[in-house]
Amino acid sequence: MEKHVIEKIEKIVGKENVLKSYEERKCYSFDARAQGAIPDLVVFPLSSFHVSEVLRIANEYKFPVVPRGQGSGVTGGAVPTSGGVVMVFTKMNRIKEIDKENLIAIVEPGVITYDLQEEVKKYGLFYPPDPASHRYSTIGGNVAECAGGPNSLKYGVTRDYVLGLEVVLPTGEIMRTGVRTMKGVVGYDLTRLFVGSEGTLCVITEITLKLIPLPESKATILAFFREVEDAAVCVSKIIAERIVPAVMEFMDKASIICIERANPIGVPENTGALLLIEVDGDRASVRSQVEKIVSVLKEKGVSEFRVTYDPIEAENLWLARRTLSQATYNLNPIKIAEDVVVPRSKIPVLIRKLEELSGRLGIPILSFGHAGDGNFHVSIMIKDEPQDFKKAEEAVREIFRETLRLKGTISGEHGIGILKADYIDMELSQEALSVMAKIKKLFDPNNILNPGKIFPKHILSG
Amino acid sequence: MVKKEVIEELKRIVGDNDVLTSKEALRAYSYDGTTNWIKEPDVVVFPKDSQQISEILKIANKEKIPVTPRGGGTNVSGGSVPWFGGIVLCTTKMNRILKIDKENLTCTVEAGVVLQDLNNALAKEGLFFPPDPQSFLGATIGGIVAENAGGPACVKYGVTKQYVLGLEVVLPTGEIVNLGGRTLKNVAGYDLIHLFISSEGTLGVISKAELKVNPIPPSKKTIIALYDDVAMAGETVYRVLENGVIPGKIELLDNWVINRIEEMMPLGLPKDAEAMLLFECDGIEEAVQKETEKVVEISKKYGAKDVRVAKDADEANRYWTARRAGFAAVFGKAKTVLSEDVTVPRGKIPDLIRRSQEIAKKYGLELVILGHAGDGNLHPSFLTDVENKEHYEKATKAMEEIIYAAVDLGGVLSGEHGIGLEKQKFFSRVTDPKVVNLMKNIKALLDPNGIMNPGKIWE
Numbered sequence: 001m002e003k004h005v006i007e008k009i010e011k012i013v014g015k016e017n018v019l020k021s022y023e024e025r026k027c028y029s030f031d032a033r034a035q036g037a038i039p040d041l042v043v044f045p046l047s048s049f050h051v052s053e054v055l056r057i058a059n060e061y062k063f064p065v066v067p068r069g070q071g072s073g074v075t076g077g078a079v080p081t082s083g084g085v086v087m088v089f090t091k092m093n094r095i096k097e098i099d100k101e102n103l104i105a106i107v108e109p110g111v112i113t114y115d116l117q118e119e120v121k122k123y124g125l126f127y128p129p130d131p132a133s134h135r136y137s138t139i140g141g142n143v144a145e146c147a148g149g150p151n152s153l154k155y156g157v158t159r160d161y162v163l164g165l166e167v168v169l170p171t172g173e174i175m176r177t178g179v180r181t182m183k184g185v186v187g188y189d190l191t192r193l194f195v196g197s198e199g200t201l202c203v204i205t206e207i208t209l210k211l212i213p214l215p216e217s218k219a220t221i222l223a224f225f226r227e228v229e230d231a232a233v234c235v236s237k238i239i240a241e242r243i244v245p246a247v248m249e250f251m252d253k254a255s256i257i258c259i260e261r262a263n264p265i266g267v268p269e270n271t272g273a274l275l276l277i278e279v280d281g282d283r284a285s286v287r288s289q290v291e292k293i294v295s296v297l298k299e300k301g302v303s304e305f306r307v308t309y310d311p312i313e314a315e316n317l318w319l320a321r322r323t324l325s326q327a328t329y330n331l332n333p334i335k336i337a338e339d340v341v342v343p344r345s346k347i348p349v350l351i352r353k354l355e356e357l358s359g360r361l362g363i364p365i366l367s368f369g370h371a372g373d374g375n376f377h378v379s380i381m382i383k384d385e386p387q388d389f390k391k392a393e394e395a396v397r398e399i400f401r402e403t404l405r406l407k408g409t410i411s412g413e414h415g416i417g418i419l420k421a422d423y424i425d426m427e428l429s430q431e432a433l434s435v436m437a438k439i440k441k442l443f444d445p446n447n448i449l450n451p452g453k454i455f456p457k458h459i460l461s462g
Numbered sequence: 463m464v465k466k467e468v469i470e471e472l473k474r475i476v477g478d479n480d481v482l483t484s485k486e487a488l489r490a491y492s493y494d495g496t497t498n499w500i501k502e503p504d505v506v507v508f509p510k511d512s513q514q515i516s517e518i519l520k521i522a523n524k525e526k527i528p529v530t531p532r533g534g535g536t537n538v539s540g541g542s543v544p545w546f547g548g549i550v551l552c553t554t555k556m557n558r559i560l561k562i563d564k565e566n567l568t569c570t571v572e573a574g575v576v577l578q579d580l581n582n583a584l585a586k587e588g589l590f591f592p593p594d595p596q597s598f599l600g601a602t603i604g605g606i607v608a609e610n611a612g613g614p615a616c617v618k619y620g621v622t623k624q625y626v627l628g629l630e631v632v633l634p635t636g637e638i639v640n641l642g643g644r645t646l647k648n649v650a651g652y653d654l655i656h657l658f659i660s661s662e663g664t665l666g667v668i669s670k671a672e673l674k675v676n677p678i679p680p681s682k683k684t685i686i687a688l689y690d691d692v693a694m695a696g697e698t699v700y701r702v703l704e705n706g707v708i709p710g711k712i713e714l715l716d717n718w719v720i721n722r723i724e725e726m727m728p729l730g731l732p733k734d735a736e737a738m739l740l741f742e743c744d745g746i747e748e749a750v751q752k753e754t755e756k757v758v759e760i761s762k763k764y765g766a767k768d769v770r771v772a773k774d775a776d777e778a779n780r781y782w783t784a785r786r787a788g789f790a791a792v793f794g795k796a797k798t799v800l801s802e803d804v805t806v807p808r809g810k811i812p813d814l815i816r817r818s819q820e821i822a823k824k825y826g827l828e829l830v831i832l833g834h835a836g837d838g839n840l841h842p843s844f845l846t847d848v849e850n851k852e853h854y855e856k857a858t859k860a861m862e863e864i865i866y867a868a869v870d871l872g873g874v875l876s877g878e879h880g881i882g883l884e885k886q887k888f889f890s891r892v893t894d895p896k897v898v899n900l901m902k903n904i905k906a907l908l909d910p911n912g913i914m915n916p917g918k919i920w921e
Binding site for chain 2: 099100101102103104124145146148152153156157159160169173175176177179180181182183184185186187188189190192193195196197201212213214216236239240242243244281282284285287288289341342343344345373374375407408409410411412413414415416424427428429431432433435436438439440442443454
């Protein structure tokens with residue numbers, strides 16, 4: 001990047017908000033899982049005006065701009081593919097307004113999800129979306145990726161909480177979409193087009209979020225099963241009983257063995273699956289939900305279970321789930337992680353397929369995730385060896401094929417980014433992709449905004 | 463005028479019986495749920511599947527003939543009126559419920575399925591589709607999706623867009639595209655589903671939908687609260703929500719509506735009450751009991767002079783029938799009714815009501831207020847007569863002021879009815895021109911010849 005361009009940018013945001021050294025720039029070349037190119041410059045805007053001005057320059061000189069929050073994404077969404085500017089939003093981190101009467105919060109994109117959740121709690125309110133990274137991920141990143149989390153079955157995903165946005169288009173125009181009301185049908189729903197667009201259509205600079213009242217209490221249940229089918233039957237049966245738990249996390253046998261080795265929680269022998277269930281609401285309804293769930297569990301062959309109403313004790317029950325992702329690295333140093341979703345009733349079919357694949361290819365494949373909405377995180381653990389990468393590639397293709405055969409999707413909440421761009425046409429038809437590519441070109445004719453994401457290479461060039 | 467050869471071609475595609483051109487038939491498809499706009503199409507076609515829709519659109523696109531998709535025609539903002547003639551593409555013969563998946567709480571339906579039919583079928587499995595536009599007896603899923611319909615239940619359950627998991631749409635160029643899927647989560651590529659939801663038939667034809675459905679709540683209770691001041695009722699609404707109670711429904715009816723209801727079906731409501739709130743709490747029994755108690759307590763605290771809990775389902779049903787009759791009552795009392803669909807942040811409901819009353823007073827008009835107070839969506843209405851020019855103009859002007867008041871309070875001009883023909887003038891005035899431009903560009907991208915439902919949303 002030429003010196004005078006860098007100077008222009010420094011003039012806009014201030015020297016103290018630009019990083020230029022190699023070491024600093026290198027820190028912004030990867031996210032939680034993907035390695036990308038090293039950016040030419042890292043810029044920390046303080047306002048939508050800054051964003052707009054930088055984008056105008058980018059459009060003039062045609063360099064890429066990659067919006068980034070905390071870089072906790074796992075598909076490379078916030079990683080540059082070919083230099084340019086990484087635009088980091090951690091300094092735009094004000095909670096501008098919490099409106100208790102209307103159950104609304106207005107925030108800048110750099111606000112940490114957890115900080116917002118804690119802040120609204122003081123008002124007796126609740127912002128439900130809780131991606132596993134919620135302690136450090138930003139709301140802007142959550143919106144751009146349409147983050148989910150364990151409680152989406154009951155509470156929905158990020159998209160369901162975004163009422164309105166202020167965005168900056170790649171051409172530098174600042175624009176507002178959406179509403180502050182619970183209903184609103186005024187033209188096309190651009191807000192939802194932008195949610196989950198992975199920073200490829202616009203840069204998000206302010207978000208109006210819907211909040212809900214904080215549930216009064218909750219209970220946590222940890223249940224062990226011999227067979228994965230038993231756990232799956234329980235999930236269906238609980239829902240059929242008209243109970244909608246806030247959380248129903250599932251772990252397969254491979255995950256349980258892995259966690260028990262790293263961090264023993266006393267799993268009964270011969271356990272093939274476990275469910276971590278959480279119900280919330282007012283006290284009376286929580287108790288009655290727990291009773292009903294327990295009777296389902298007993299009836300459907302649970303081998304052992306634990307129930308607690310105590311939040312500290314609940315943390316212990318969550319321990320296995322929370323430490324699992326890290327523990328997987330004890331198996332092998334490299335993780336290929338997938339984020340497939342299948343209709344709930346197809347969970348056992350998918351799990352059996354994974355077991356079969358793991359056996360056939362001779363590599364550990366673990367799966368755990370959000371059983372309530374059928375969203376599974378599949379971890380293929382491999383060594384840093386070419387034949388392992390080949391096997392993993394084969395496994396991914398087969399997992400996607402099976403997922404799509406079961407009428408599922410290849411990404412529930414992580415996005416496509418760079419890591420899954422080569423697979424997206426397994427799910428989306430050429431017609432659908434071509435409409436998306438046209439929309440991308442309409443918004444971003446010079447392809448400066450987060451290039452190299454979502455679309456397989458041939459789609460945008462064609 | 464659609465050429466004779468084109469009509470022949472349409473007959474070849476869907477069969478002779480499913481192409482209507484008679485004067486009477488064209489007349490029947492010239493208006494929507496209101497009769498505020500009337501325009502006859504040249505031909506009405508009834509496709510049976512998405513393949514036929516595709517073929518129809520290909521011809522229309524080639525010949526540049528306007529195509530207006532239509533379901534039950536129950537909409538109220540002019541969305542299904544063929545404003546430039548051409549083809550009305552009526553989906554009512556695509557009315558099969560293809561699948562109800564009880565295990566996964568989803569269903570797959572063709573666009574022409576009537577909501578009531580769907581809910582009847584779902585009820586057999588203990589399920590329901592929560593968005594409940596009050597036209598459910600005739601409204602089709604395709605129309606409900608195209609307009610992003612709401613209804614009383616949205617305060618707790620959200621609007622249509624929260625229940626659409628997947629769509630099959632036919633683009634104006636004839637391509638059949640599948641969007642989304644059958645799962646609750648899906649982030650593969652851009653969210654085109656939501657671009658089509660609320661697009662009012664201007665981007666393509668929705669031919670099939672994959673919907674999320676809910677289990678029917680095991681328990682329900684209805685509460686009515688009566689007030690001497692409409693604005694106080696408005697305040698109760700957000701106080702209830704603020705206290706952590708989200709009832710399934712919160713409806714507001716004013717004195718005028720209460721009196722019409724008492725005339726049509728006496729329920730023993732006090733005729734001097736200025737306003738009535740109608741709550742429904744639903745969920746598991748213990749929670750419903752507790753919520754009901756809280757609603758009663760908060761209503762009293764914020765000025766209700768009388769609060770009643772319906773003692774059984776019969777009594778509850780009578781109240782809800784009365785609520786549904788509310789609209790009929792309004793429309794039955796005047797030649798023309800100007801009814802709006804403004805939505806404000808819930809805390810602003812009392813302000814909106816007060817300002818609407820002031821505006822009505824200023825113009826010397828009779829104002830009727832009813833609506834889905836729980837989500838801030840009100841339908842203020844003026845009784846007028848389109849043939850009484852002076853009165854009608856006054857009513858139109860007053861309504862304009864109400865709309866601007868709502869926007870001024872941080873609200874929007876349409877909560878659930880759409881822009882259609884009705885609100886174009888306001889839409890372009892209150893929407894950022896950059897936003898309108900982007901929408902128009904998206905429209906041009908998908909519909910380069912502008913054949914899909916021309917004349918809607920923007921002037």
